[in-house]
Amino acid sequence: MDTTTQPITDTKATLALNPLESEAVYIFREVVAQFDRPVLLFSGGKDSITLVRLAQKAFFPAKIPFPLLHIDTGHNFPETIAFRDKLVKELGLELIVRNVQDAIDEGRVTEETGKYASRNMLQTTTLLDALEEFKFDAAIGGARRDEEKARAKERIFSVRDDFGQWDEKNQRPELFNFLNGNIDHGQNVRVFPISNWTELDVWSYIASEKIEIPSIYFAHQRKTFLRDGMLWSAQDDVVFRAEDEEVVERTVRFRTVGDMSCTAAVLSTADTIEKVVGEIRTSTISERGARIDDKRSEAAMEKRKQQGYF
Amino acid sequence: MDVLKIATAGSVDDGKSTLIGRLLYDTKSLTTDKLEAIEKKSKANGFDYLDFSLATDGLVAEREQGITIDVAHIYFSTAKKSYIIADTPGHVEYTRNMVTGASTSQASIILVDARKGVVEQTYRHFFINDLLRVEDIVVAVNKMDLVDYNEEAFNKIVSDFGALTQKQQFKAQRITFVPISALKGDNVVNASTEMPWYDGETLLEHLEQLNPSQVEEVGARFPVQTVIRPKQDQYHDFRGYAGKVSGGTLAVGDAVTVLPSGRSSVIKDILFYNSSFTKVDAGNSCTITLEDDVNVSRGDILVKSAQAPSLTKELQATVCWMDNNALVPGTKYLVQQGTAQILGKVKSINSIVHTDFSGVDATDKLVLNDIGKVTIQLSKQVLNDQFLDNKQTGSFILIDTQSHATAGVGFIGS
Structure with a gap:
C-alpha cells in the first residue's frame, strides 16, 4: 500500500477531522518546520506504527521527510522485525538500526541477570549514542500521557539537555497551540504527537484507518509460562524461566509490544481488530500493567525518564 | 468521538484530586491494577476511606509533599465523549500553571469549599478563566456533606458569585453551579439522594451535554506551518501550505490575503491526505494550494481578504x-x-x-x-x-x- 504515490482522488464536502488526528498532524508539521534533523523512534509497536501513518498524512503528497530509528534490544519479537522491514520498504522510508548488543559487547553497559533480567533499561545508552552520532535534534516518539503517572506531566515538546536528561521541574509551559522548539546547539527535543491519545484512541484509529499491525497483537497459540500472575513467552529463549515454571500452550495476544523480556501476554481470543477494540473498551487492566519494568518501584518511570529513557 | 478538554482549579484542600479520582472511579475508568495500588497506598497511609487523590498525583517530589505542583493530564471517557483534564494547583504562586491549563481547555471546573464559600482563591480562578476566555465554567460546590447538604449554603455561594460575574470581560461565558461531595460521590457522576432540593444535572451529566466552540471568532486565520513541495514528477509544481485553521471556515474559491505581505490570491484546493475538500472548519489541519504563485512561507498567515485585520x-x-x-x-x-x-x-x-x-x-x-x-x-x-x-x-x-x-x-x- 504505497499510498505516497497515489494521486489525490476523491472530493468531499467539509473537512472535519478527529481532533486528536488534527493535533498530531499539527505537531508533526511543527517538528519539520522547527528542527534541522528530526527522527522518528520506531519500535514496531502499534503506537509507532500509528505515528508513521500520521506522518504520512501530515506531509502528503510528499514523502515522510525524516528517517526512522529503531533501537534494537536484540530481544524483539521476530514478528515485529519482519513487520518493520516490510513497512519501511513499502513506504520507501530510510531506516536506521542501532543495537543494544553493541553497547554490551563494548562493555559500556552491563546486562542484567536473574529472574527479572531485561534489556529495557539498556536502551537508553544506545538511544543517546544514536542521537549524538546522527546529530538528531528532535526525536519523535509514541509515548502517551495516559500510560503512566510520570508521563502525565510530559510536554509535547520536551527539551533534553546535553546528557539527554529530563528536568521535570523546569519544563516549558505549553500554551494554546504554541510549541516552542528553540534550543541550543547540543540540546535536543523529544516530541510526542499522540500525547493526548489514550490506548483506546490508538486502537480505534488503527481500526478506522485499517492500519496493518504485527500479528502478535492478535490472538494466537503460544508456549507460555505463568509468573507473578502474568503470562510470559516461552518461545525464543529470551525470557528467563525457572525450572519449576511450567510451559503451557495458550491462546494469547500482546497488548503492548516492547522488549520480549519485559512484555507479558494476555489471554485473549480477539483475532480481529474489531475484537481487539472491543476487548480494550471493556478491559479493567491498564496497558502498562503488562510491563514488568514499571512495577519495579512506584517511581520507576520517572527515574528512567530523568536518565534519558523515552 | 468528541473530545472535551477541561481545566480544574481549586485551593489546597478543596478536594480537587479527590473529585478527579471520583470521576475516574464512578465512570469505571480506574483499572483494577491502579485501583489496587490506591487501596494499598490508602491503607499504608492509615486512611479509612479510599484516597482517590492518589490516582492523579504523579511525580515523586509531589507525592512526598502531598500536593500537585505542575500540570498533569488525566484521561477518561464515556460512551459519548473523551475527556482530557488538565489538573493544575490553585495557589497564587501557580498562576502560570493555571493559565497554561486554561489555555488549552474548552471548559473549566472551579472548586469551592461549601464551608468556606467564595474566597480570594475563587476570585483568582475565575479571573484567569475570564482572561483566558474559557467558554464553559462549572462551579463545583464541594464538601456539601460537611454542611449537612444545606441548600442555603449552596445558594449563598451562587449569589456571592454574582458579584464576580458583573466584573468579567468575556460575557459569552456560560456558568453552571453544581452542589457535590467528591468524597461521598454526591452529584459527581451519580445523582445525590441527600439533596432533594437540587434538581439540576450532576457534574458529569452537565459535561456530557456541553458543546464547546460555539463562540464565533471574528474571522478565519490560517498560520502557515510549512510549505509542502513533493519533488516528484507527478507533483512537479505542487506548493501546498500546511497549517491548522483557527476561528472560522475557509472554502475553495475564497479570496485570501497573505499577511503580513498583503499579497492576495484565491484558494484553489483544500487537501488532506489523498482527499480534497470544498471547505474546512476551524480546528482542522489541512494543506491549502493557491491559484497564484505568490510568495508564502512559514510564519505567514492567510486570512479571508474580506476579514483582513489591521x-x-x-x-x-x-x-x-x-x-x-x-x-x-x-x-x-x-x-x-x-x-x-x-x-x-x-x-x-x-x-x-x-x-x-x-x-x-x-x-x-x-x-x-x-x-x-x-x-x-x-x-x-x-x-x-x-x-x-x-x-x-x-x-x-x-x-x-x-x-x-x-x-x-x-x-x-x-
Whole structure:
C-alpha cells in the first residue's frame, strides 16, 4: 500500500477531522518546520506504527521527510522485525538500526541477570549514542500521557539537555497551540504527537484507518509460562524461566509490544481488530500493567525518564 | 468521538484530586491494577476511606509533599465523549500553571469549599478563566456533606458569585453551579439522594451535554506551518501550505490575503491526505494550494481578504509572566504569533493587574506569576487581532532569547 504515490482522488464536502488526528498532524508539521534533523523512534509497536501513518498524512503528497530509528534490544519479537522491514520498504522510508548488543559487547553497559533480567533499561545508552552520532535534534516518539503517572506531566515538546536528561521541574509551559522548539546547539527535543491519545484512541484509529499491525497483537497459540500472575513467552529463549515454571500452550495476544523480556501476554481470543477494540473498551487492566519494568518501584518511570529513557 | 478538554482549579484542600479520582472511579475508568495500588497506598497511609487523590498525583517530589505542583493530564471517557483534564494547583504562586491549563481547555471546573464559600482563591480562578476566555465554567460546590447538604449554603455561594460575574470581560461565558461531595460521590457522576432540593444535572451529566466552540471568532486565520513541495514528477509544481485553521471556515474559491505581505490570491484546493475538500472548519489541519504563485512561507498567515485585520508594530497586551527572570522594560524577546517568531522589545510596563478583581497598580516590572498590561514594540508587523475576538492569533508567547524558555504569554487588547 504505497499510498505516497497515489494521486489525490476523491472530493468531499467539509473537512472535519478527529481532533486528536488534527493535533498530531499539527505537531508533526511543527517538528519539520522547527528542527534541522528530526527522527522518528520506531519500535514496531502499534503506537509507532500509528505515528508513521500520521506522518504520512501530515506531509502528503510528499514523502515522510525524516528517517526512522529503531533501537534494537536484540530481544524483539521476530514478528515485529519482519513487520518493520516490510513497512519501511513499502513506504520507501530510510531506516536506521542501532543495537543494544553493541553497547554490551563494548562493555559500556552491563546486562542484567536473574529472574527479572531485561534489556529495557539498556536502551537508553544506545538511544543517546544514536542521537549524538546522527546529530538528531528532535526525536519523535509514541509515548502517551495516559500510560503512566510520570508521563502525565510530559510536554509535547520536551527539551533534553546535553546528557539527554529530563528536568521535570523546569519544563516549558505549553500554551494554546504554541510549541516552542528553540534550543541550543547540543540540546535536543523529544516530541510526542499522540500525547493526548489514550490506548483506546490508538486502537480505534488503527481500526478506522485499517492500519496493518504485527500479528502478535492478535490472538494466537503460544508456549507460555505463568509468573507473578502474568503470562510470559516461552518461545525464543529470551525470557528467563525457572525450572519449576511450567510451559503451557495458550491462546494469547500482546497488548503492548516492547522488549520480549519485559512484555507479558494476555489471554485473549480477539483475532480481529474489531475484537481487539472491543476487548480494550471493556478491559479493567491498564496497558502498562503488562510491563514488568514499571512495577519495579512506584517511581520507576520517572527515574528512567530523568536518565534519558523515552 | 468528541473530545472535551477541561481545566480544574481549586485551593489546597478543596478536594480537587479527590473529585478527579471520583470521576475516574464512578465512570469505571480506574483499572483494577491502579485501583489496587490506591487501596494499598490508602491503607499504608492509615486512611479509612479510599484516597482517590492518589490516582492523579504523579511525580515523586509531589507525592512526598502531598500536593500537585505542575500540570498533569488525566484521561477518561464515556460512551459519548473523551475527556482530557488538565489538573493544575490553585495557589497564587501557580498562576502560570493555571493559565497554561486554561489555555488549552474548552471548559473549566472551579472548586469551592461549601464551608468556606467564595474566597480570594475563587476570585483568582475565575479571573484567569475570564482572561483566558474559557467558554464553559462549572462551579463545583464541594464538601456539601460537611454542611449537612444545606441548600442555603449552596445558594449563598451562587449569589456571592454574582458579584464576580458583573466584573468579567468575556460575557459569552456560560456558568453552571453544581452542589457535590467528591468524597461521598454526591452529584459527581451519580445523582445525590441527600439533596432533594437540587434538581439540576450532576457534574458529569452537565459535561456530557456541553458543546464547546460555539463562540464565533471574528474571522478565519490560517498560520502557515510549512510549505509542502513533493519533488516528484507527478507533483512537479505542487506548493501546498500546511497549517491548522483557527476561528472560522475557509472554502475553495475564497479570496485570501497573505499577511503580513498583503499579497492576495484565491484558494484553489483544500487537501488532506489523498482527499480534497470544498471547505474546512476551524480546528482542522489541512494543506491549502493557491491559484497564484505568490510568495508564502512559514510564519505567514492567510486570512479571508474580506476579514483582513489591521497590522501593527506595537502591541497593547495583557501578559502573564512565567519566568524566574523578571520582565523589565527594554529587554528583547522573540514574540511568537501564530507560527511567526519576531524580535520584540517591551517598551513599557503600564500596570500590574490584581487577579482578585481589585484593580491595577503602577509597576516597573513583572515577576513570575504576575499579570500586567504592557506595550511591546516589534521589529516587523504582526496582526492586530484582539484576543477577545480571536483566541489563536490574538495571543502570543514571549521566548527568552538566551535560555529559549517560554517566558510569558500575552493577550492582545488594552
